Amino acid sequence: xxxxxxxxxxxxxxxxxxxxxxxxxxxxxxxxxxxxxxxxxxxxxxxxxxxxxxxxxxxxxxxxxxxxxxxxxxxxxxxxxxxxxxxxxxxxxxxxxxxxxxxxxxxxxxxxxxxxxxxxxxxxxxxxxxxxxxxxxxxxxxxxxxxxxxxxxxxxxxxxxxxxxxxxxxxxxxxxxxxxxxxxxxxxxxxxxxxxxxxxxxxxxxxxxxxxxxxxxxxxxxxxxxxxxxxxxxxxxxxxxxxxxxxxxxxxxxxxxxxxxxxxxxxxxxxxxxxxxxxxxxxxxxxxxxxxxxxxxxxxxxxxxxxxxxxxxxxxxxxxxxxxxxxxxxxxx
Amino acid sequence: xxxxxxxxxxxxxxxxxxxxxxxxxxxxxxxxxxxxxxxxxxxxxxxxxxxxxxxxxxxxxxxxxxxxxxxxxxxxxxxxxxxxxxxxxxxxxxxxxxxxxxxxxxxxxxxxxxxxxxxxxxxxxxxxxxxxxxxxxxxxxxxxxxxxxxxxxxxxxxxxxxxxxxxxxxxxxxxxxxxxxxxxxxxxxxxxxxxxxxxxxxxxxxxxxxxxxxxxxxxxxxxxxxxxxx
Numbered sequence: 209x210x211x212x213x214x215x216x217x218x219x220x221x222x223x224x225x226x227x228x229x230x231x232x233x234x235x236x237x238x239x240x241x242x243x244x245x246x247x248x249x250x251x252x253x254x255x256x257x258x259x260x261x262x263x264x265x266x267x268x269x270x271x272x273x274x275x276x277x278x279x280x281x282x283x284x285x286x287x288x289x290x291x292x293x294x295x296x297x298x299x300x301x302x303x304x305x306x307x308x309x310x311x312x313x314x315x316x317x318x319x320x321x322x323x324x325x326x327x328x329x330x331x332x333x334x335x336x337x338x339x340x341x342x343x344x345x346x347x348x349x350x351x352x353x354x355x356x357x358x359x360x361x362x363x364x365x366x367x368x369x370x371x372x373x374x375x376x377x378x379x380x381x382x383x384x385x386x387x388x389x390x391x392x393x394x395x396x397x398x399x400x401x402x403x404x405x406x407x408x409x410x411x412x413x414x415x416x417x418x419x420x421x422x423x424x425x426x427x428x429x430x431x432x433x434x435x436x437x438x439x440x441x442x443x444x445x446x447x448x449x450x451x452x453x454x455x456x457x458x459x460x461x462x463x464x465x466x467x468x469x470x471x472x473x474x475x476x477x478x479x480x481x482x483x484x485x486x487x488x489x490x491x492x493x494x495x496x497x498x499x500x501x502x503x504x505x506x507x508x509x510x511x512x513x514x515x516x517x518x519x520x521x522x523x524x525x526x527x528x529x530x531x532x533x534x535x536x537x538x539x540x541x
Numbered sequence: 542x543x544x545x546x547x548x549x550x551x552x553x554x555x556x557x558x559x560x561x562x563x564x565x566x567x568x569x570x571x572x573x574x575x576x577x578x579x580x581x582x583x584x585x586x587x588x589x590x591x592x593x594x595x596x597x598x599x600x601x602x603x604x605x606x607x608x609x610x611x612x613x614x615x616x617x618x619x620x621x622x623x624x625x626x627x628x629x630x631x632x633x634x635x636x637x638x639x640x641x642x643x644x645x646x647x648x649x650x651x652x653x654x655x656x657x658x659x660x661x662x663x664x665x666x667x668x669x670x671x672x673x674x675x676x677x678x679x680x681x682x683x684x685x686x687x688x689x690x691x692x693x694x695x696x697x698x699x700x701x702x703x704x705x706x707x708x709x710x711x712x713x714x715x716x717x718x719x720x721x722x723x724x725x726x727x728x729x730x731x732x733x734x735x736x737x738x739x740x741x742x743x744x745x746x747x748x749x750x751x752x753x754x755x756x757x758x759x760x761x762x763x764x765x766x767x768x769x770x771x
Binding site for chain 1: 668670671673674676677678679680681684688691692
């Protein structure tokens with residue numbers, strides 16, 4: 209049975225009498241990676257502040273590993289969470305001293321501090337930066353060092369606010385691997401926010417959308433790995449070729465919005481450049497919509513209305529055509 | 542011009558000869574001003590941080606008053622303190638008039654508005670992420686303040702150096718509260734005034750050179766410190 213790292217009940221946070229966060233009930237399991245996706249101003253950072261115990265809710269409660277967090281006990285819980293801010297601040301000293309400082313705040317002796325700081329520096333490949341002063345670092349480097357500073361504490365929960373914002377591609381890949389390795393070991397609970405849906409889907413066990421402070425659960429859909437093939441002029445998943453909106457040699461992942469895919473019994477004569485013949489392998493009801501899974505060599509998930517399904521008069525095993533415009537595709541480098 | 546050049550040469554000779562009386566006056570000045578700066582800093586750094594981080598009615602007026610007090614004339618401080626410390630004054634029983642302690646007290650009053658104002662200003666203009674980061678990293682209240690002071694250390698040091706410059710260079714307080722007693726309360730500035738009026742221009746000039754030298758050394762030290770920490 210999973211233990212809940214967080215149990216949120218009737219949580220509310222207001223600013224100038226406006227609800228910024230309003231969550232009735234939500235559980236975040238220990239050891240899971242949760243992505244919080246939403247546009248700017250949706251309440252992501254406010255929720256992360258509440259989960260890091262940097263602010264107290266106006267109403268409701270947050271239980272952390274079964275314990276209720278109160279105003280007077282908030283600082284003790286704060287020390288059990290590693291929080292990487294969206295625009296992290298490094299203290300005006302060297303990189304290694306920045307990392308050691310957080311251990312010093314917890315009264316860890318000098319020798320152990322140094323060993324742990326060196327280990328995290330090696331793990332994140334920051335050796336070249338160790339003796340540099342904070343003001344000599346670029347935006348991406350600051351983010352890396354701040355990440356090291358959060359990780360060195362080995363907290364029970366790691367919270368990252370938009371961790372991929374300023375990082376170069378090589379480090380984004382490194383960070384993804386790191387998060388995935390923590391996920392494999394299931395030692396820490398990770399919560400991160402991102403405006404990049406696709407990346408969130410790639411890394412997280414669960415993706416949760418936040419809109420106007422309310423949480424809406426989402427699943428991983430239509431995510432394909434592969435390479436752009438110049439000969440085919442399309443993205444090659446290994447099984448099918450998908451025409452994408454641009455010539456992009458460095459794209460290695462694409463996603464297709466399930467509501468943007470059209471299902472038909474015959475091949476459509478339209479401007480849609482991507483048309484694949486397949487067979488329905490699953491039908492799932494989602495309120496007023498039906499989630500149709502079509503095997504075309506790759507599995508596509510398509511969301512259509514009940515009436516559209518009735519009109520198509522198809523069922524599991526029926527042959528269908530899957531069509532979509534290349535503009536419905538999102539690419540990731 | 543010849544008179545000035547001759548006096549200047551004599552003054553340099555006095556400095557190089559390590560004249561005891563000359564250096565005793567310098568030592569007295571340094572001792573008094575450093576003590577005043579130390580007391581003002583110990584009081585004003587935490588107080589300034591507290592004022593900057595709190596909201597209370599009259600905060601803006603307090604800052605306006607502090608701004609005005611930065612330009613407090615030294616003779617006015619000397620005069621008020623003289624009234625308090627003289628035998629007929631309310632603090633006359635303490636017997637502090639014409640002592641080094643009286644000068645330290647007067648200089649403290651003179652420089653407290655400078656240090657306080659500059660600390661408040663440094664705290665107000667500091668990056669707000671300093672505090673939020675230290676809180677997020679789990680620092681307790683005391684640790685947060687230590688981190689904050691460390692982050693704004695250049696501005697703090699600049700406040701302390703400015704205060705020291707004001708204290709070591711003032712003459713009104715030292716003259717009125719110290720009485721310019723030889724070997725006891727005679728400071729560089731009071732000695733310069735006295736020796737010039739006595740016609741001992743070279744002695745006064747030697748003190749003037751040393752006063753400038755002290756100011757120069759303090760500024761070089763500040764600059765080096767900033768470079769080392771950047």
